[in-house]
Amino acid sequence: MKKDKKMFILIQAVLSLLVILLVVVMLREQSGKEQYQVSVIVENSDDNQWSAFKYGLKMAAEDRGAEMFMVSTGAVLTPEEEKKLIEQEVKNGADAVIAEPVPGTDPAKLLKEVQGKISVMLVGGELPKSEKRRGFPVVRADDYAMGQALAEELLKDYDGKLNGKSIGMIGGRRDSQSIRNREEGFTETLKETGVEVLWSGMKNPEENIKAFLESQPEVDFVIAFDDDSLTAAGECGEANNLHGALVYGIGNSTEAVYYLDVGTAECVVVSDAFYAGYQSLTGLMNGMENSFRNYEEPQISYTVMRRENLFSKENQDILFTMSQ
Secondary structure (H helix, E strand, O other), X not given: XXXXXXXXXXXXXXXXXXXXXXXXXXXXXXXXXXXXXXEEEOOOOOOHXXXXXXXXXXXXXXXXXXXXXXXXXXXXXXXXXXXXXXXXXXXXXXXXXXXXXXXXXXXXXXXXXXXXXXXXXXXXXXXXXXXXXOOOOEEOEOHXXXXXXXXXXXXXXXXXXXXXXXXXXXXXXXXXXXXXXXXXXXXXXXXXXXXXXXXXXXXXXXXXHHHHHHOOOOOOEEEEOOHHHHHHHHHHHXXXXXXXXXXXXXXXXXXXXXXXXXOOEEEEEEEOHHHXXXXXXXXXXXXXXHOOOOOOOOOEOEEEEOHHHOOOHHHHHHHHHHOO
């Protein structure tokens, strides 16, 4: 009887040891798995307008067990430079790239050139209508709708009566499809309102935006279609260099929100850059597992910020992601 008991105890001990060894081996195998390496290429990558986007990327990378690396870029990136950066990241061992098609880039052509070498998710940019049906992977906000929303806020402030009022517009480079879509949404919404567009400027890479703004004729409203232009207009307004013009714009940085808070800007339309970052990496990882079959472009929302609703629950969440 005692022998049977000893044998039972011995068998239990051996089984327990085997279980422990199996768990250790599994953990080692799991920890030894190679992480997907994802490189991210956007223009002016250190600019604060990317803070929420980067935070979304970081959270998605943690959730999916990927290694995410932001490629350092300057304030201006040409299509040729972007292509070279992508090729360099392939050589450095990246499994995939998230890339913002810089102005002048043909997104469909860019994807075709790197297909077979690396998986790519586009952030922003506009695909030709003939290519949209092919389901190229892209994450972007609805730029036209944001331009519309900005115009609608201006109309609300003046009960739709803008006759005799004047506008000056400033945005990114003229070859940026995103900026053109925002401008189109804004101007088409204001058709037949009587408002007059006195000037419209799209910044050149080497141009000082503040100097441009301060040299323009006096207007009632300055409309800024990107974060750099909005913060420049806010700075000029704070220094009383806009001849009293009210600033409305589209932005994604804490600096843009600052000018709203101090009353220099009247309204800021903000896209959910955190969600865009999160979905770009998540969608990329999913696509790598199934070759982007049945890829569906996510809907990136936007919100209208005013000084009076700046610290609402929804806006507090957005401000938090901007400050990361």
